[in-house]
Amino acid sequence: MTGSDRTLRGFVGYGIKRAFSAIQSDVNATLAPFGLRMLTYSALAVIRDNPGLRQTQLAEILLIERPNLVLILDELEGADLVVRTRARDDRRAYELKVTLKGRRLCDRATEAVAAHDARMLEGMDESMRETLHQALRLIEMNGRSSDDRGKVSRP
Amino acid sequence: MTGSDRTLRGFVGYGIKRAFSAIQSDVNATLAPFGLRMLTYSALAVIRDNPGLRQTQLAEILLIERPNLVLILDELEGADLVVRTRARDDRRAYELKVTLKGRRLCDRATEAVAAHDARMLEGMDESMRETLHQALRLIEMNGRSSDDRGKVSRP
DNA sequence: TATTGTTATACTCTATAACTATA
DNA sequence: TATAGTTATAGAGTATAACAATA
Secondary structure, three states: OOOOOHHHHOOHHHHHHHHHHHHHHHHHHHHHHHOOOHHHHHHHHHHHHOOOEOHHHHHHHHOOOHHHHHHHHHHHHHOOOEEEEEOOOOOOOEEEEEOHHHHHHHHHHHHHHHHHHHHHOOOOOHHHHHHHHHHHHHHHHHHHHHHHHHHOOOO | OOOOOHHHHOOHHHHHHHHHHHHHHHHHHHHHHHOOOHHHHHHHHHHHHOOOEOHHHHHHHHOOOHHHHHHHHHHHHHOOOEEEEEOOOOOOOEEEEEOHHHHHHHHHHHHHHHHHHHHHOOOOOHHHHHHHHHHHHHHHHHHHHHHHHHHOOOO
16 A cells, blocks of 8 residues: 555545545536536526526525626626626616526536436435435535634624 | 525535535634645645655645645645655655654644534434445545546547 | 625636656 | 656636725
8 A cells, every 4th residue: 555544534524525526527527518617507507596686696695705706607698698687676786597598508507417416426325315415414504603603703 | 585506406516515615614714723724734644644655645645736736745844844855765756754843733733623523523423424424435436437437538 | 884796816726738857 | 768846837716805886
């Protein structure tokens, strides 16, 4: 054996980092034929689920900062997948909608991502998948609550 | 409800991304008091487990490119946590070792990371943790094997 | 005064090509 | 010629401050 990471292997954080980087490169390869990346696909899929969404809301859902969303939407709008239209009731804001082209691409990409996801889950039975899903949700919540702890440090 | 990510929630990949970003910011906050980040800590811990390791081997274990390791080791060496010494049998290579100071810091940091890890696992019983661990391993392997598929495309 | 989207900017992580010194 | 470590560089992703238009 040439070297080991046995200390790190004890941590879930390490396992998640490695699982995520495996998934990330794989899913980006899956999305490349559609001209999409993980982030642009995510934005497209959420807008498709929520027509009329505002940019601030989308940023909140995807947990990214508003400035970082701008280029993503520029890219999607430039590819005619999404349109920004001024909101009638608040002319500062935009309503985000998916175009027909965007809807079609989103549906095909979603199929491809679903197939990719199934590949990543190969070798797990249904109960293992369900447990994994719940565990990831729990970790996300445990992380967010320690975020709060940090932020509420001066109340 | 202001907006939903229901399509994405169906994918493990999405769950892992969110769990990972929760962990990443949290673990970096945990390591900051030690002057470490996730990457520098990982390198330090692996060198501690494998005295005499070469940089190429370390890069392979951590799944990072050799050039990206250089600055990480510069940082660790600059902080007197790690030393690079020329290998006697191959004067191109360095043997990596942790200093006494590095060993002490690594042990304290490992405790902190372990505590952080335990926090992330709150609410899970032992069997759930074990299943999560196995599932992450499986995903990592499923991802790597599709890496291979890509690379072996021209044999 | 506060909020929406934006610009500018910077830092981290990642990826590749090309160099040097040894082998 | 091949390998170990390095340099330079470029691309993503992420984070913050400050601005214009609107509320």
